[in-house]
Amino acid sequence: MSWPTDRKHRLWRAALAVAVMALGGGLHAQRGAPQPPAPARTAAPIDLTGTWVSMVTQDWRWRMVTPPKGDYRGITMTPEAYKVAQAWDPARDEAAGEQCRSYGAPALMSVPGRVRINWQDAETLQVETDAGMQTRLLRFARQPAAARPARSWQGDSVAEWQMPRGNVPLNLRPADRTPGVAAPAIAKGGTLKVVTTNLRPGYLRKNGIPYSESAVLTEYWEVFKRENGEQWLTITTLIEDPRYLRQPRLIAIPFKKEPNDSKWDPTPCSAQW
């Protein structure tokens, strides 16, 4: 049995129309003037705001107390860094007004304490710590080079959102669907990536293990909610410093969200404790 020619043409025209419609959205998006990106606050795929407490369940002996000189377990220093660490003198640091050396961005999130995160403006996240009373500014809008400030404990932090994206082979597989429920346009969640440079030299650990001014700090901030309602923040941290580190330092720091900041306890920097 064969179909009439006009019916055959109608079927193929319909298939062609479906294909054009399916591709239409993508093609349309590629034409015309580029749209300005939404402000970072509007585009945020995750909500980092609020007060978070660091859970000191690992590296306790190096974080909760000031370890003695010579306790360098876990950090692979260069010989030059070892000499600097062996010369650690907290009293001298205090006297020189350098008591915040262990509160610089590469170490700050490991310091036991609470962090309070707010939007300073539509393109800047402000991260305050009660321990050391420090403030980090995570800027989504790039600053002009001329506006770059002097080196500081918290340096210059450039932030960007990273949205979920599957790899190609898995992406092409049909997604699991519940019958009658449309698949969401994009997967939920996302990550905040922050790269910090322009740092003033400081300590990775309170007992004088140094990082240099050429250190680069890369962080990935991820939040997740548990079935019991708890919200957690994990900051995956990569510190690269060829002058003082033989290998990049990798740590991930967990925080738990608190309902308010009633336990906020501003405490100034201390070189001794």
Place this chain on the structure above:
Amino acid sequence: MTHHMRIRALAAVLAAFATLTAVPASAQMDLSGYWARDGDSDNGYSREPVDLLGIPVSADGRAKALSYDIAALSATERQCQMYTPFYALTGPFGMKISSEQDPITQKLVAWKIDGWIDRDVTTIWMDGRPHPSPYAPHTHGGFTTGSWEGNTLTAVTTHFKMGDIKRHTSFSSDRATLTYRFTRYGDLLTVTGILEDPVYLAEPYVLTHIFRLDAGGTTFPLTACEPIEELPHLHENPGLVPHYLPGANPWINELTQNRGIPMDAVMGGPATTYPEYRKVLKDTYKMPAACKIDCGAPPPPAAGGRGGPPPPATPAGGRGAAPPG
């Protein structure tokens, strides 16, 4: 071309477009490969036999820890006891992860984390199967299911046996649940483990570790374990289980003596894991003049140079030594 062939051709065209333009319901990352352990934390290097630093143990968990004598591992029936799945975070090895696909549909059925010499295989079932009954047999590896949340694989392990959670100093019971989160950032894999145990923990115990993709990495394979006669007196007295009676653990002061950390902190508990506990420590911690043991190796001298710092002296004592007097 027959009618059916034309219909099939048309359906194929439409299906191809539907597939190529579809967006998956949840993003999925490829986790397969060998992930090397990079850096270390204090959880994997507990030297003192009594060390509950940073562990939110319950009173029962503390009592269990203080009664434990590592010589118990030499008993014939315990020599092949493996670590718990939590050991993936605290142990010394990397992880080899592979995927298992349905041979027909190619849909992901499971992720598999290879075992080590003393850690069982973890199979993370992704096909929606339920966890077994609470009364089902428990294994060293437990039973694990997983699902994607954005780019993060969340896996829940139950049905694993009682075992170590910090190098022979603390334990989880056979009622514990471990929730893993695997998040990949390029060549880095962050693994967060949340251990909950109604018996030996008073609050969840959260640990993290970052692994780095290593194309040439290998791990110690899981091999069959064969018990031998390790300690003659245990072999001759098979009913004997080495242990310490309440108040009789001879190692209880070692961490305080070595590192100046007060006994209250050494005993762990939820309060010791929160920042405000530093206020208690400020008046009780006595910083040693210098690090005495387990201080980390000094760096090797620069290439071609001489006169690098001398290696640290080998510490006296340790697990095989006689208890301190």
